[in-house]
Amino acid sequence: MDKNINLTEGNITRALTKLALPIMGTSFVQMMYNLTDMMWLGRLSTKAAAAAGTAGFYMWLGASLVLICQVGVSVGVAQGHGRQDFEDVKRHISNGIKFNLSLGIIYSLLLIIFRNEAIGFFNLDDMETVDLAVKYLVIVACGFIFHFTNPIFSAIYNASGNSLLPFIVSSSGLVINMVLDPVLIFGMGPFPALGIEGAALATVFAQIVVTLIYLVVSRNNKLLFSQLNLVKLPEIDYILKIFKLGFPACLQSGVHAFISMILTKILAQWGPTPVAVSSIGSQIESITWMTTEGFSTAISAFVGQNYGARNYERVKEGYYSGLKIVGVIGILATLLLMFAGEPIFRIFTPEDPLAISQGKTYLWILGFSQFFMAIEIGSTGGFNGLGRTHIPAITGIVLNALRIPLSYILSSTVLGMTGVWWSISISSIFKGIILTSLLLYVIKKGLKV
Numbered sequence: 001m002d003k004n005i006n007l008t009e010g011n012i013t014r015a016l017t018k019l020a021l022p023i024m025g026t027s028f029v030q031m032m033y034n035l036t037d038m039m040w041l042g043r044l045s046t047k048a049a050a051a052a053g054t055a056g057f058y059m060w061l062g063a064s065l066v067l068i069c070q071v072g073v074s075v076g077v078a079q080g081h082g083r084q085d086f087e088d089v090k091r092h093i094s095n096g097i098k099f100n101l102s103l104g105i106i107y108s109l110l111l112i113i114f115r116n117e118a119i120g121f122f123n124l125d126d127m128e129t130v131d132l133a134v135k136y137l138v139i140v141a142c143g144f145i146f147h148f149t150n151p152i153f154s155a156i157y158n159a160s161g162n163s164l165l166p167f168i169v170s171s172s173g174l175v176i177n178m179v180l181d182p183v184l185i186f187g188m189g190p191f192p193a194l195g196i197e198g199a200a201l202a203t204v205f206a207q208i209v210v211t212l213i214y215l216v217v218s219r220n221n222k223l224l225f226s227q228l229n230l231v232k233l234p235e236i237d238y239i240l241k242i243f244k245l246g247f248p249a250c251l252q253s254g255v256h257a258f259i260s261m262i263l264t265k266i267l268a269q270w271g272p273t274p275v276a277v278s279s280i281g282s283q284i285e286s287i288t289w290m291t292t293e294g295f296s297t298a299i300s301a302f303v304g305q306n307y308g309a310r311n312y313e314r315v316k317e318g319y320y321s322g323l324k325i326v327g328v329i330g331i332l333a334t335l336l337l338m339f340a341g342e343p344i345f346r347i348f349t350p351e352d353p354l355a356i357s358q359g360k361t362y363l364w365i366l367g368f369s370q371f372f373m374a375i376e377i378g379s380t381g382g383f384n385g386l387g388r389t390h391i392p393a394i395t396g397i398v399l400n401a402l403r404i405p406l407s408y409i410l411s412s413t414v415l416g417m418t419g420v421w422w423s424i425s426i427s428s429i430f431k432g433i434i435l436t437s438l439l440l441y442v443i444k445k446g447l448k449v
Contacts, residue, residue: 012317015302019161020294023163023166023167024294025167025171026166026170026171029173035283037052037177038052038280039348040182040186041196042348046352046355047126047128049348049349050129050272050275051130051132052133052136052199053275055119055140057261062104064251065148066152068103068249069096070152071245071249071384072246073155075245075300077160080308081161082308089160096238097149097152099239100148100149104144104147111144115137119134124268125268126271136200139201140204143203143208146207146210154166158298161305169217172210173206174206176202177203177206180206181199181202184201184202186198246389249393255397255401256397259403259404262404263278263407263420267420273355273358274417277358278362278421280345284344284345285370288329288370289374292373295322295326295329296378299378300381303315303384304385304386307385307387315386315447316443322382323375323379323436327371327374334368334370337364338364341363341367342356345359345360365418366421369425369428369429371432375435379432379436383442391435395431395438396435406423407423
């Protein structure tokens with residue numbers, strides 16, 4: 001499991017695919033975490049699903065903060081491997097983990113202290129939904145230190161060319177979460193029925209196990225972790241370097257999360273059902289973006305190693321190969337969402353015909369944008385590997401921000417609440433076209449610096 005892949009030599013398609021498949025599997029595992037929670041909570045009640053979806057925005061904001069170190073460390077490790085500078089690799093890892101742990105602790109404390117204000121932002125009229133959301137948020141916030149730690153370990157191994165280990169470790173966590181969800185939500189054997197709190201506890205426990213496994217398997221990996229000393233103060237120059245690389249991706253994701261929170265606030269005027277539909281629907285839609293982001297990570301590692309080794313022609317060929325694959329994923333996702341939306345959504349809310357009807361509409365509308373979203377995410381990986389993380393961040397922030405005025409305009413017409421969903425789909429189409437065109441221009445212009 002500790003064998004790394006040298007991405008600077010050998011058959012491009014084979015190397016990229018060998019790295020990408022386990023990463024895509026890891027992304028699928030993460031997607032199943034979320035889908036499992038939503039499936040059981042949807043069967044518990046639509047209000048429980050809406051509550052978890054509402055609190056889930058703060059998990060999304062937390063994941064955005066993780067991107068500072070996840071992207072910064074990943075780029076540093078990949079390019080360091082390409083240059084064969086393993087001293088630099090280890091210093092990126094040591095400083096990145098310390099920085100990330102500090103961010104996780106601060107964010108957890110803020111959420112616990114301001115839990116009521118955080119959920120109150122959405123102006124939910126149903127007090128039962130508000131109470132459930134607060135309970136869910138507090139429990140997952142207590143486990144955020146593990147939620148922050150696991151993606152960093154995954155990024156380190158992926159950037160080193162070892163994507164199989166994160167897949168195996170993440171799969172272990174998924175199995176635990178899938179077993180515990182129904183046991184703790186509905187109560188089985190000696191375990192009482194804990195409802196939404198059971199779902200939160202299952203998620204936190206699974207994340208703890210994943211962290212422990214990473215610590216055990218990484219203990220003797222001297223190549224990557226020999227300089228990891230949590231007591232020693234971090235090196236400011238490396239912290240700044242990691243921050244510079246990772247902050248654009250963090251800002252993009254954080255702004256995206258905040259914009260989605262505002263869109264949810266707009267949807268809330270039609271009641272808890274469309275809020276639940278958007279929460280569940282976005283998890284179903286993650287079939288595209290979680291899988292494609294897995295491949296984007298592979299593209300980033302491939303481009304990063306070869307860019308560090310100055311293999312510019314190989315960088316170009318690797319990106320083209322990756323773009324074709326993510327494009328196929330996007331097309332397949334479009335067909336799935338547009339023509340199988342109703343039976344898919346019925347799995348999550350089998351007893352709620354209104355939610356099923358709205359869910360079918362949501363998936364049909366978002367189906368139009370899946371191909372463009374896939375190539376956007378793939379191109380983001382290409383830019384990240386080059387160390388130009390600011391370009392996808394700027395593009396994403398500007399076009400995601402346009403969703404707010406577009407949502408207000410479209411939802412005030414006969415489209416009603418579907419206008420919010422159309423704003424998401426339309427902006428995704430433009431993001432895919434613009435970002436991919438920009439990277440193709442950069443490649444054509446030349447990569448040598």
